[in-house]
Amino acid sequence: MENFNLKNIKDVVDPIGIRDEELETYGNYMAKVSLGILERLRNKDDGKLILVTSINPTPAGEGKTTTSIGLTEALGSMGKKVIVAIREPSLGPCFGIKGGATGGGKATVEPSDRINLFFTSDFPAVTAAHNLLSALINNHIHYGNDLRIDPKKILFPRTIDMNDRSLREVIVGTGGHENGSMVEDKYVITPASEIMAIVGLAEGYSDLKERLSRILVAYSTDNRPIYAGDLNAQGSMAVLLRDAIKPNIVQTAEGNPAFIHTGPFGNIAHGTSSILADRIALKLADYVVTEAGFGSELGAEKFFNLVSRVGKLPINGVVLVCTIRALKHHGGARDYNIEDLDALKDGSRNLLRHVENIRRFGFDPVVSLNIFASDSEKEIKLIGSIMDSKKIKWARSEVFEKGGKGGLELASKILENLQDHPMIKRTYEFTQPLQEKIESIVTQVYGGTSVEYSKQAKLAIKKIKQLGLEGLPICMAKNQYSFSDDASKLNAPENFKVNVRDIRIASGAGFLVPMLGEIMTMPGLPKVPAANGMDVDEKGNITGL
Numbered sequence: 001m002e003n004f005n006l007k008n009i010k011d012v013v014d015p016i017g018i019r020d021e022e023l024e025t026y027g028n029y030m031a032k033v034s035l036g037i038l039e040r041l042r043n044k045d046d047g048k049l050i051l052v053t054s055i056n057p058t059p060a061g062e063g064k065t066t067t068s069i070g071l072t073e074a075l076g077s078m079g080k081k082v083i084v085a086i087r088e089p090s091l092g093p094c095f096g097i098k099g100g101a102t103g104g105g106k107a108t109v110e111p112s113d114r115i116n117l118f119f120t121s122d123f124p125a126v127t128a129a130h131n132l133l134s135a136l137i138n139n140h141i142h143y144g145n146d147l148r149i150d151p152k153k154i155l156f157p158r159t160i161d162m163n164d165r166s167l168r169e170v171i172v173g174t175g176g177h178e179n180g181s182m183v184e185d186k187y188v189i190t191p192a193s194e195i196m197a198i199v200g201l202a203e204g205y206s207d208l209k210e211r212l213s214r215i216l217v218a219y220s221t222d223n224r225p226i227y228a229g230d231l232n233a234q235g236s237m238a239v240l241l242r243d244a245i246k247p248n249i250v251q252t253a254e255g256n257p258a259f260i261h262t263g264p265f266g267n268i269a270h271g272t273s274s275i276l277a278d279r280i281a282l283k284l285a286d287y288v289v290t291e292a293g294f295g296s297e298l299g300a301e302k303f304f305n306l307v308s309r310v311g312k313l314p315i316n317g318v319v320l321v322c323t324i325r326a327l328k329h330h331g332g333a334r335d336y337n338i339e340d341l342d343a344l345k346d347g348s349r350n351l352l353r354h355v356e357n358i359r360r361f362g363f364d365p366v367v368s369l370n371i372f373a374s375d376s377e378k379e380i381k382l383i384g385s386i387m388d389s390k391k392i393k394w395a396r397s398e399v400f401e402k403g404g405k406g407g408l409e410l411a412s413k414i415l416e417n418l419q420d421h422p423m424i425k426r427t428y429e430f431t432q433p434l435q436e437k438i439e440s441i442v443t444q445v446y447g448g449t450s451v452e453y454s455k456q457a458k459l460a461i462k463k464i465k466q467l468g469l470e471g472l473p474i475c476m477a478k479n480q481y482s483f484s485d486d487a488s489k490l491n492a493p494e495n496f497k498v499n500v501r502d503i504r505i506a507s508g509a510g511f512l513v514p515m516l517g518e519i520m521t522m523p524g525l526p527k528v529p530a531a532n533g534m535d536v537d538e539k540g541n542i543t544g545l
């Protein structure tokens with residue numbers, strides 16, 4: 001449906017200097033930016049990067065995307081040249097618990113219905129490239145298996161962009177030899193696909209193919225590692241990803257430019273938009289607002305230790321989104337709509353732990369108190385006095401209700417607080433021993449006391465060392481509700497151990513994935529999925545998305 005409140009995308013990108021020949025439009029309101037722009041702008045100075053993170057969220061989410069967009073609107077209204085860079089929504093949460101990922105209220109990116117559904121087909125492309133590799137693995141086994149792949153040691157799962165618990169563990173190849181080998185298999189949700197991470201971290205087409213060829217897909221019957229390159233799969237996969245690697249550009253509700261590209265979750269993957277989107281945005285704007293998924297111990301930890309180092313991205317300021325409802329949740333409140341000063345005070349320990357974390361990385365965060373209609377003035381006053389007493393910089397944010405106007409205080413405070421040349425204190429060096437890197441994150445970022453490794457995890461460590469991959473960075477897979485690996489341990493848990501169940505090797509993406517506790521890579525739908533409330537009318541208008 002044409003949305004007549006929006007500018008034509010060419011009128012959005014013209015002021016930031018994207019040329020017609022660098023823009024591939026998808027209708028009037030969406031476009032992809034060709035990678036050649038980076039070559040043209042290579043000598044331009046970077047703008048400043050503002051990272052948006054949050055406290056541990058409730059299942060509904062606490063407003064990082066909404067705040068990232070609202071802060072962009074506020075900076076834009078102050079005459080700043082600003083771009084927001086966020087991730088593409090996954091159909092899983094869209095039709096599951098959270099709903100779409102295009103912000104909310106008056107702080108949205110548009111056209112939100114198209115962005116939340118198939119957008120410019122990046123998710124379908126990643127899903128297809130991923131499943132093409134699965135098909136090529138099984139086809140190789142079916143026709144002679146020259147590489148002697150052991151069907152029982154295929155590591156590479158299948159993927160689909162949907163929450164479906166019945167696909168977590170499956171049997172494929174039933175029905176006789178003609179249907180391939182009958183083996184146990186599994187599906188991960190597309191945001192957890194290694195291909196998604198590769199597209200998000202790739203620097204261009206040759207790097208994309210190099211990473212794709214490095215994907216560890218299986219072991220042979222004599223235990224040799226088999227990579228996607230051994231199947232010569234990288235070229236055909238790159239064909240499917242030819243357009244998906246180009247960042248998408250749309251607009252915010254108030255007409256500011258918005259890059260939306262790739263969609264790795266923050267709990268089971270690296271959790272931020274693509275390096276290419278951030279790099280292009282940094283060449284085009286004075287300020288780039290980008291979001292890291294879930295709480296600071298997940299998305300922000302990975303941005304500080306993995307993404308910004310691998311992607312050579314600057315970080316100049318940090319916004320920590322906090323809501324009264326989430327803090328009351330951490331303080332044991334059952335109903336967020338009822339004023340509960342005791343629960344709020346107790347739950348504020350979660351906020352203080354996140355502030356400590358950001359300070360340990362070398363930044364003094366500006367807390368954005370994302371105001372909900374259910375918040376009472378007494379609660380706002382209480383949490384404000386707690387932050388004042390701890391000398392925490394904070395601002396009320398009402399961007400959901402008012403758009404950019406509701407974020408002016410936040411924008412001013414983050415501008416005052418930017419660092420030109422910050423001394424970023426990383427949690428570990430890539431060259432440290434693997435277990436030391438994991439233990440550094442657990443003790444310094446999560447507040448845990450120690451790490452236990454299952455038998456499977458110890459075997460994985462041995463394999464990683466044999467393959468010479470110990471020097472890769474760490475991408476923790478952990479629940480988003482708790483600092484610990486136990487989702488029920490809310491607030492600021494202490495004296496807890498973390499259990500590493502397994503360590504997945506993402507040699508294509510270039511990181512190692514310790515699986516902590518019960519985290520799963522294929523979520524399930526809730527009892528009452530958001531899907532139940534969706535519809536489309538006779539004119540094609542969507543409701544409930």
Ligand SMILES: Nc1ncnc2c1ncn2[C@@H]1O[C@H](COP(=O)(O)OP(=O)(O)O)[C@@H](O)[C@H]1O
Nearest residue numbers: 060061062063064065066103104370371372400
């Ligand atoms: N201040 C607010 N009042 C009401 N709803 C809000 C507010 N801020 C965010 N939301 C809603 O909460 C949900 C999660 O917001 P989102 O920005 O996606 O959070 P996150 O990125 O941290 O997961 C969305 O449905 C959004 O519309």
Ligand SMILES: O=COP(=O)(O)O
Nearest residue numbers: 061265266267293294
């Ligand atoms: O990966 C999670 O992202 P959000 O925290 O924005 O839901």
Ligand SMILES: [Mg+2]
Nearest residue numbers: 064065101291
């Ligand atoms: Mg978000």
